[in-house]
Amino acid sequence: MASSAVDPQTVLRLAAAGYPPIDRSAGRVAIVGGFVRDVALGRDPKELDLVVEGDATELARSFGGELTVHDAFGTATARGEHWRVDVAMARSEGYPAPGALPEVRPATIEADLERRDFTVNAIAVTLQGEVIPAQHALEDLDAGLLRVFHERSFSDDPTRLLRMARYAERLSFEVEAGTERLAAAASFASLSGGRLGGELRLVLAEPDPLAVLARVEGKLPLALNPSLVESALALASPGSDRAMLTLGALASDAAWLETLELTASERDVALACMSASVPVDSRPSSLWRAWRRTPLEAVAVAGARGDRDAARRWIDELRNVRLEIGGNDLIAAGIPEGPELGVRLERTLLAKLDGELDGGREAELRYAIEAS
């Protein structure tokens, strides 16, 4: 692996190029976390992570942009149109219970590095260009190794299991042997569903989520099946929710999905994908009955599980079939208003779908009037 020394001037230059100036009056400030790591690895850094020995909210506010404050954690985020800065007050953390959110106390930048997830995420570059690495951080970055700081790291914060899996895949890093052992023994049991759901969203946004999930196989109620997901994604339309399609296709426990605090539409897609199947009778009218209210993501998963052609036909063609006539045409033909109209129109649509109507409007009208 190429050497990945941290060049503070490059870190500072890239921060200056992509973000508003950093306010030096806020207290001792350093760039830290993913930004430093990614610059050192020659990768495009995403958001700017700052740590300040002082008031995180004040520093975040000085950037302008939209401000979000998390008082309890001493963190704040400023967002501009093309940038995002995450600011954390330098702190040490105590975990009142495994998996619980941490209690934080102000501390120095040096001490703050020790409470982080992995050594490679614990290198600070101060605005004066000083590099402050946590123990092992520089050698681990150079060797491409993920290492936690202490034995309780995963039990304090089980999200680190998924963070580790994401970094290992995305950065092609190895996991240090002791860290691997701790991870193997750790579980998500103490983590709230909402936090797990948030972390899964990040996993599902990675280029290869299945490879990430394979690294925690057995710890979540997911039956990993890469070819199922690949085949469903190939069937799904471009605008589909790939993340929820993947989650639902793999999930084996609906009650667990319900705990993840997904949005209502995410949840609907994931649950539908979990239970998706192709009806035994694959005539177009049966597909309509089965799928007319089903998210397309779930139709794609059903196709990947069974009859691909039926799913393809529904997605590309059948779901868009409409009648040329409407209720007004039936009223004009003397059919009384009421639920009856809807029943006749539905029967006519089903007949049209199954190819029983030859001709357009006229044939539809005749069928609808004769249908009883």
Ligand code: CTP
């Ligand atoms: N961090 C941590 N433990 C967590 C979450 C975050 O120690 N559970 C620390 C790490 O030092 C991390 C930094 O906060 O580098 C910023 O967190 P985040 O933005 O989530 O991660 P990045 O390192 O920026 O990684 P990514 O590239 O995935 O955004």
